[in-house]
Amino acid sequence: MSAAHDKAYEKKLREAYMKMLMAMGKNRFPAPFHGDTSHLPCSPADAARIALTGELSSVLRPSHPENPTGFNLEAQLGRFVLSSKNSVPEFDPRGHPSAESYEAWRKANHSRIGIPSNTYSIKGRGMVACLSDLERRFLSYCEMNPMVLEIRSQYPEWDRKKSASALASDEKLLETDIMTIDFVLTLQSPHTNKVRYHAVSCKTYKELYLPKTIRRHAREVEFLRLWGCTHQIVTEFFFSKYQDVNNQRLLQFMLHTKNIYELIPAAYKFASLIRRAKGSGSLDELIAWAAKQLGLALDAGYTLLGVAHYVGFMVCDHSKELLPETQLDFNEENRRFLPRIDLNLISGATNDDE
Incomplete structure (x- = not known):
């Protein structure tokens, strides 16, 4: 170019x-x-x-930032369900390993602004470095988004021309020549065994239109599109008011779950019971009723609620805070807690270009 x-x-x-x-x-x-x-x-x-x-x-709430690659996570429609059959390639087209062996290029202690953290992630296969609280919130969003199969943070990218020139001169790239993308996600494509890669840059809205930020995002898009990776920008306005606290709460419900996928059959039955629920009442009453139908205790019911959302059988209504006393009305036509169930679970995964 x-x-x-x-x-x-x-x-x-x-x-x-x-x-x-x-x-x-x-x-x-x-x-x-x-x-x-x-x-x-x-x-x-x-x-x-x-x-x-x-x-x-x-x-x-401002509209979402302009996206020249044309792919936005929140705009994807359809049913996405995780299962033990989902898998990801060992290496992406760029040559970086999957989350199992991946190591973030920058660590949490490299953060100069914001609130850094090392946050445990199921899809990140361990601790994931977040250099700001905005990144941490986006990580939780990805954990509870069944379209996302794998999460890698602080993903290194560099100019291939500079790399080739340095290699020819028997020199090393400078550390400043390597930039990091906040997240690169591995996504499932519905009804196929393909995966796609999607990069996300987390920036506060006030930073979005600074000249250096615009130049940075232009470089990110330029490097990523060489290997077919799409890109979008996420600001603090990406999330609804209760979305992060609800995601955190659902993840806490699964805190001591050793193998989520072993609970999928029970979570499916649980979600199906919720789908048939009539009348109105609190979330706690609903979970107690569904758990009792399955011969389970209330705590086990909350675990299944978290699993059902994690794998994609249920969708959380983020317009209200998810609390035991939250009142639900199942007589409404638009029931946001309805399960999403996709029986076309296809095993295996390959890169799109294979």
Whole structure:
């Protein structure tokens, strides 16, 4: 790829970002003139909103950042179910090993800003280095997303031209020549035994339109698309209000589970019972009822609730906090707790280009 093409691509990406930023500015302050005060605090419209939502603060959620690769995790529709038959290739097309043998290029203690952590991940096959709390929240999201088969953080990428030049000169690449992608995910493709790779950069919204951030994301896309990996940017607005705490809670329900896949048959029966539930009541009452039908204790019912969400039999309603006292109404037409069940589980996995 020529230098001129690189600059043209970077300019195109910057223009797309700035266009979206200007649109966000218009949406954030609608009709500031002509006597429209609906966007102002303490206005009648604000009072009506508070009465409707019960929330005092008004935060307009920006649309998702522009994505030149055209693939976004949250936009994928269809049924995704994990099973013991799912597997991932030993190496990706770039040559990096799967999570079982993978080692993050940067460690949590390399973080200069944010709240770093080493967080245990089932799909990361151990401790995963997160350099900020935003990355940690995205990790939990991936854990509870059945489309995601494997998680690798701090993924190293570099310019292949520089690498070839250094190799020819018997030199080593400088550490500054290697950049790290926050996450590279291995995703399942529905109804096939193929996998695809998807990279994610976690950035706070205030950083998104800085020139250095735009240049960085342009480089990431340039390097990743050489081997067929898509890319997207995740900000703090990617998550709904209760999404992270709900994901954490569901993961805690599975805390002492030695083998999740051994519980799949029981989780399937549990999800099927939930699907047939009638009336209304608290989440605790619902789980106690379903567990009793299976001859299990309440704690075992909560474990099955976590497993059913993890493998994809159930979908959590993140518009409310998942608490034992959360009230559920199964007479509503739009029942967000309905199980998602896909019986077409195909064994094995290969790279898309094989």
